[in-house]
Ligand code: FAD
């Protein structure tokens with residue numbers, strides 16, 4: 001066990017924000033985690049109180065130095081726990097890279113994760129915001145997880161019901177926020193695929209690729225191609241994916257907006273409400289009349305030119321610059337459309 005002081009987090013967050021943590025340590029097994037937590041008791045009270053479990057740092061915006069203990073989860077391992085005729089139950093360590101894990105499952109021809117290809121970050125964070133893309137969310141393939149309670153120092157088993165998954169939500173973003181280190185996640189994958197290509201762009205991409213017979217690999221490749229064409233690679237331009245959630249509004253509000261703005265993008269949910277495309281709302285509002293946020297730059301922060309929902313660090317941005325840009329976007333979208341955007345990214 002090694003606890004480092006004043007450790008730079010610049011390489012540990014995909015926005016590439018240059019901040020540091022007062023204390024930093026990594027753990028790859030439960031015993032080391034326990035040891036670090038024991039050691040934490042000797043730290044000054046304020047640092048002792050603040051503990052952040054870090055995965056790939058791809059859904060975090062640091063606005064200041066972290067005045068506490070950052071623990072990078074590096075628990076590894078992939079194993080089949082059980083199987084039956086239809087399903088294979090696969091357990092993965094929280095520190096496994098998400099996309100590498102998806103590729104591993106695809107190579108075994110296990111189905112269910114292909115639409116979630118190329119999402120940055122680690123396995124352990126996948127249930128935190130119930131990651132989703134192209135019509136699939138983690139909750140659709142989730143079986144259970146094991147998480148270590150940071151105060152009570154014991155392992156707790158969570159079923160899907162315990163996790164209370166919602167759109168980009170779970171119990172770990174609400175009542176259990178920052179209380180647990182998720183150590184492993186178990187997924188229930190299909191031996192015979194049930195493809196979900198309902199998201200129009202996938203069908204079109206498969207067509208372009210000349211695929212006539214569906215396979216998990218082909219769907220994964222299509223998703224990778226679509227994502228690479230519009231989402232900025234964090235290694236090149238700092239970002240954390242969608243900065244805001246797509247807002248849900250009652251259908252009467254949507255109908256009024258649609259009358260005024262016929263091109264507005266949205267789709268009806270099973271509860272009758274409409275999910276609006278935040279990217280559309282941001283693209284169609286801006287810092288001043290006639291100017292769109294899309295591709296707009298303020299200092300070193302900006303709104304991506306191909307995807308207005310993605311805020312970017314154009315080089316050397318401070319977390320607060322990006323946060324302030326998000327405030328301005330929220331205000332202008334609200335002023336123009338009366339819709340309040342909620343941030344998806346965790347602000348620290
Ligand atoms: P981090 O950013 O390290 O952490 C996120 C939160 O989870 C923090 O609060 C952290 O404390 C907590 N946390 C992380 N690991 C653990 C753990 N083991 N135990 C307890 N708490 C933990 N998301 C989507 O849902 N769909 C997308 O399509 C998508 N596309 C993206 C595209 C790009 C280019 C980028 C940069 C991001 C995208 N994201 C997307 C967001 C992000 O990849 C996911 O939210 C991912 O799950 C975050 O994983 P991470 O390991 O980087 O988490």
Ligand code: EPU
Nearest residue numbers: 133134241242244245246265277279280283306307308309
């Ligand atoms: N749009 C615009 N302008 C833009 C961007 C989008 O008008 O600049 C409109 C278009 O009409 C487009 C629609 O928005 O058809 C939807 O865009 P897209 O398919 O790119 O998806 P999204 O709603 O912007 C969501 C998720 C992504 C996920 C994709 C694919 C949220 C907040 N974001 O984005 O997740 O990868 O769908 O399923 O739900 C993330 O969470 O970080 C993330 C990237």
